Amino acid sequence: MTIEGMHVSEAVLEINVTDFKAKCLALFKELEARRYTKVVVTRRGKPIAELAPAQTEVPDPYGCLAGRAIIPRELDLTSPILEDVPEAESYDPGR
Numbered sequence: 001m002t003i004e005g006m007h008v009s010e011a012v013l014e015i016n017v018t019d020f021k022a023k024c025l026a027l028f029k030e031l032e033a034r035r036y037t038k039v040v041v042t043r044r045g046k047p048i049a050e051l052a053p054a055q056t057e058v059p060d061p062y063g064c065l066a067g068r069a070i071i072p073r074e075l076d077l078t079s080p081i082l083e084d085v086p087e088a089e090s091y092d093p094g095r
Contacts, residue, residue, distance in 0.1 A: 011037040017048065027051070
């Protein structure tokens with residue numbers, strides 16, 4: 001579909017740089033509303049820039065690995081892993 005210097009195909013808008021300059025703010029609103037997956041700005045028919053909507057959904061890092069590890073029931077995660085726990089005073093950085 002072609003509309004006054006714009007070519008739209010599969011939610012991708014192709015527009016020449018002169019028309020883009022005149023319709024810039026309206027195109028940003030269209031991107032924000034997710035009416036296009038991207039806008040391709042052209043000069044003399046050749047692409048010079050691509051605009052796409054910003055990623056607004058940031059995945060929550062907490063709980064993202066839930067269910068990814070299997071811990072056997074017999075494993076006690078609260079028990080010490082070292083049998084001989086060194087005291088803070090006995091640490092020698094020169095060793």
